[in-house]
Amino acid sequence: MSLTLRVCGSAGVHPGPDQACSSYLVAAGETRLLMDVGNGSLTRLQQTVDVADLDAVLLSHTHPDHCVDLYGLYFARRFHPEGPTPLTVYAPAGSEAQLAGLLPESAQEGFRGLLRFVPVAAGDTVTVGALTVRLHEALHPVETVAARIEADGRTLAYSADTAPCDDVVTAARDADLFLCEATWREADGPHPKGVHCSGRQAGELAERASVGRLLLTHITPTVDSREIVAEATEATSAPVAAAADGLEVRV
Numbered sequence: 001m002s003l004t005l006r007v008c009g010s011a012g013v014h015p016g017p018d019q020a021c022s023s024y025l026v027a028a029g030e031t032r033l034l035m036d037v038g039n040g041s042l043t044r045l046q047q048t049v050d051v052a053d054l055d056a057v058l059l060s061h062t063h064p065d066h067c068v069d070l071y072g073l074y075f076a077r078r079f080h081p082e083g084p085t086p087l088t089v090y091a092p093a094g095s096e097a098q099l100a101g102l103l104p105e106s107a108q109e110g111f112r113g114l115l116r117f118v119p120v121a122a123g124d125t126v127t128v129g130a131l132t133v134r135l136h137e138a139l140h141p142v143e144t145v146a147a148r149i150e151a152d153g154r155t156l157a158y159s160a161d162t163a164p165c166d167d168v169v170t171a172a173r174d175a176d177l178f179l180c181e182a183t184w185r186e187a188d189g190p191h192p193k194g195v196h197c198s199g200r201q202a203g204e205l206a207e208r209a210s211v212g213r214l215l216l217t218h219i220t221p222t223v224d225s226r227e228i229v230a231e232a233t234e235a236t237s238a239p240v241a242a243a244a245d246g247l248e249v250r251v
């Protein structure tokens with residue numbers, strides 16, 4: 001059994017011409033966990049997996065670039081040729097009401113019936129099949145959870161959307177692979193505080209956490225990812241790469 005990460009959407013803030021927004025399929029053995037479901041990512045997801053094979057979804061937070069394709073996923077599960085199957089959605093408290101609230105009233109019951117929302121918060125640990133998922137507190141304008149995922153002796157950390165903060169360093173401590181957001185180019189700053197990381201800041205987080213490898217994601221599509229990688233590389237001794245849609249890596 002190996003722990004793998006497949007990128008179904010690597011864009012931050014909004015999709016690009018060839019990039020969907022944040023979504024990551026984490027697999028170990030027969031277990032399939034989808035972390036975030038950003039705009040356009042459901043197309044990428046279905047290129048390699050049947051939506052019926054997902055065991056659970058983890059929403060880091062409810063900004064649109066992390067959750068709007070949950071509606072498509074709901075319909076794909078509900079009208080699946082082999083019949084509807086419920087799906088557990090771990091998400092910060094209030095997510096169910098917020099997401100269901102965007103649907104017409106007549107459609108809300110079906111949505112809430114098939115998607116089984118489980119409120120989670122930093123400090124919680126959930127088990128999804130072969131995966132142990134520990135949640136940490138990201139620093140972002142809305143409640144956002146970062147994740148530390150372990151399986152088969154390997155560790156994947158996901159920053160979610162965050163500005164630099166101590167709990168994300170804890171989440172990533174000694175991780176084999178750190179999937180970290182790097183929305184902005186440092187040189188384009190100053191940027192608003194408490195929202196996102198620049199490439200340099202992502203590199204600094206990786207260095208503080210002594211991670212094995214750093215994979216940058218959530219880069220704004222209008223920014224050259226090579227420049228973000230260069231910024232991060234200056235700040236950490238860990239190998240750095242940028243995520244791209246369709247990329248699959250063994251953790």
Ligand SMILES: [Zn+2]
Nearest residue numbers: 013063065161
């Ligand atoms: Zn985002």
Ligand SMILES: [Zn+2]
Nearest residue numbers: 061063140161
């Ligand atoms: Zn966000």
